[in-house]
Amino acid sequence: MNLAAVEPMTDSGNLGEVLAIRNLWAKYDREYILQDVNLSVQERDYIGIVGPNGGGKTTLLKVLLGLLSPSKGEVSILGRGPKQARQYVGYVPQAVEFDRAFPISVWDVVRQGRLGKRRLFQPYTPQDDEIVARSLQSVNLLEMRHSPLGELSGGQRQRVYIARALATEPQILLLDEPTANIDPEMTDQVGSILQELNQFITIVMISHDLGSISSLAKNLVYLNRRLLPYHYASQLRQEPTRGKGEVLPLKYCQFTSNI
Amino acid sequence: MLEVWQLEFMQNALAAGVLVSIACGIVGTLVTVNRIVFISGGIVHAAYGGIGLGYFFRFDPVWGAIGFSVVAGLVMGAVQRKTRQRADTIIGVIWAIGMAVGIILIDLTEGYKGDLMSYLFGSILTVPRRELLLLLVLDACTLLIVTLLYKELLAISFDETFATVRNVPVDAIYMLLMCAIAVTVVMLMQIVGLIMVVALLTIPAAIAELFVKDIKWMMFLASLFGIVFNTAGLWLSYSFNLTSGATIILVAGAAYLLALAAKPLVSNHWP
Numbered sequence: 300m301n302l303a304a305v306e307p308m309t310d311s312g313n314l315g316e317v318l319a320i321r322n323l324w325a326k327y328d329r330e331y332i333l334q335d336v337n338l339s340v341q342e343r344d345y346i347g348i349v350g351p352n353g354g355g356k357t358t359l360l361k362v363l364l365g366l367l368s369p370s371k372g373e374v375s376i377l378g379r380g381p382k383q384a385r386q387y388v389g390y391v392p393q394a395v396e397f398d399r400a401f402p403i404s405v406w407d408v409v410r411q412g413r414l415g416k417r418r419l420f421q422p423y424t425p426q427d428d429e430i431v432a433r434s435l436q437s438v439n440l441l442e443m444r445h446s447p448l449g450e451l452s453g454g455q456r457q458r459v460y461i462a463r464a465l466a467t468e469p470q471i472l473l474l475d476e477p478t479a480n481i482d483p484e485m486t487d488q489v490g491s492i493l494q495e496l497n498q499f500i501t502i503v504m505i506s507h508d509l510g511s512i513s514s515l516a517k518n519l520v521y522l523n524r525r526l527l528p529y530h531y532a533s534q535l536r537q538e539p540t541r542g543k544g545e546v547l548p549l550k551y552c553q554f555t556s557n558i
Numbered sequence: 559m560l561e562v563w564q565l566e567f568m569q570n571a572l573a574a575g576v577l578v579s580i581a582c583g584i585v586g587t588l589v590t591v592n593r594i595v596f597i598s599g600g601i602v603h604a605a606y607g608g609i610g611l612g613y614f615f616r617f618d619p620v621w622g623a624i625g626f627s628v629v630a631g632l633v634m635g636a637v638q639r640k641t642r643q644r645a646d647t648i649i650g651v652i653w654a655i656g657m658a659v660g661i662i663l664i665d666l667t668e669g670y671k672g673d674l675m676s677y678l679f680g681s682i683l684t685v686p687r688r689e690l691l692l693l694l695v696l697d698a699c700t701l702l703i704v705t706l707l708y709k710e711l712l713a714i715s716f717d718e719t720f721a722t723v724r725n726v727p728v729d730a731i732y733m734l735l736m737c738a739i740a741v742t743v744v745m746l747m748q749i750v751g752l753i754m755v756v757a758l759l760t761i762p763a764a765i766a767e768l769f770v771k772d773i774k775w776m777m778f779l780a781s782l783f784g785i786v787f788n789t790a791g792l793w794l795s796y797s798f799n800l801t802s803g804a805t806i807i808l809v810a811g812a813a814y815l816l817a818l819a820a821k822p823l824v825s826n827h828w829p
Contacts, residue, residue: 364723365723366719366722366723382725385723385724385725386725388723390720390723392717392719392720398593400767401591401715401716402591402767402770402771402772402773402775402776403712403716403771403772403773404771404772407712407772408716410709411709411712411713411716411717411720411721411724412724414709414710414713414721414724414725414726415724415725417709419706419707419710419727420706420707422709423709447771449771463720467724
């Protein structure tokens with residue numbers, strides 16, 4: 300893994316608040332899926348949000364990406380609203396099965412990370428291609444840049460999506476179930492890449508699988524409509540070999556007192 | 559064999575086939591990779607309402623068809639994007655209403671309606687010179703749109719959510735694609751007829767998709783296949799006195815079956 304490839308993507312030095320969620324309520328139709336959620340994430344933190352299906356993890360991600368407007372409350376990413384902050388946010392979608400026949404190469408997928416940097420009608424530049432190459436190098440897939448995406452394994456595809464997110468030159472990475480549907484060996488590879496990236500980039504990852512997320516994230520929170528500190532995370536983990544897995548300290552994460 | 563192409567109407571038909579194949583290869587590729595063949599079918603059948611409108615109010619039915627299909631395309635596109643459930647049902651309803659409006663308006667129209675069948679079964683052999691110019695403009699517009707918006711079209715086709723997060727105006731580009739489909743299918747309707755448009759829109763792209771893993775090459779190859787199918791079908795229809803639109807579709811269909819059979823023998827994709 301070439302760390303130099305991703306190092307310049309964020310300013311080093313002052314650690315500060317990257318993501319702030321205050322009194323957030325969000326709903327689909329008439330049902331509140333997120334209820335009074337509060338969270339503060341510091342620079343270079345690595346937060347794992349764990350919770351059951353239907354608990355609001357994907358809804359929270361949609362709010363953070365500016366795809367869903369909250370009913371109440373405030374979300375601030377690097378001091379901006381979610382839509383305004385998109386250029387600083389790298390998004391890695393869930394590793395779901397996709398249309399393997401779709402005619403697209405690894406290179407063209409990662410290039411899409413540069414979309415926000417170019418206006419309509421403006422083609423990609425050599426500088427874009429340089430950043431795309433560096434991003435692919437960061438996930439050890441530069442040699443496979445000409446391969447069709449459909450010929451890659453699940454783990455390799457997930458690394459491509461991480462490279463695409465890195466090509467946006469993000470200061471914060473949002474990952475949606477990054478290790479779902481991939482085998483344990485590839486899960487370890489993805490985990491290693493994320494841990495090295497975390498030296499320079501803040502990571503927020505959601506998962507319903509406590510096993511995989513607890514060995515990766517520095518801090519865990521539990522989301523089931525309301526956000527809670529994961530008090531039992533360390534007890535539930537049998538061998539926390541790599542991750543630190545501490546319960547999120549209250550200075551990082553403020554919760555509603557009535558839960 | 560060559561003397562067939564010295565006849566003026568065959569030259570026009572050949573030119574129409576080539577021109578429509580270019581737009582068809584490009585738009586058909588986007589239809590195929592976006593999996594919106596059903597919407598394309600809905601748009602072209604709804605266009606029949608515009609043909610009826612043209613007959614009833616005595617203006618060129620092609621313009622009626624274009625107007626009707628663009629509106630139908632925009633409505634169907636909006637339904638597809640905004641309706642979480644039953645989008646296919648609503649699209650099917652618009653499809654049927656469009657056709658029904660066309661049939662009723664044609665019923666109410668008095669006088670001779672001799673060329674009506676040409677919209678249903680195509681009339682490549684009677685394409686006039688002025689229509690070739692229209693097809694040329696369509697090709698130029700299609701190429702321009704796809705060249706200028708290629709990176710955005712690829713992005714929304716592959717991963718719409720990611721494109722939205724990168725601030726691509728996904729809704730606007732999707733609606734532009736609907737308009738491009740609407741105009742292309744109306745042009746195509748005059749070649750192979752309303753009933754067979756979807757086949758010629760999708761078969762060349764579907765064959766190309768079997769062998770290439772790049773959308774640009776898929777568009778190029780689909781256009782090339784379209785030209786081959788049109789030319790071969792035209793020649794066969796002239797030689798054996800068959801309906802040209804149906805012959806073109808049969809040639810394309812046979813090629814698709816052959817391509818499916820040949821696919822396992824071709825281990826590597828190209829390029």
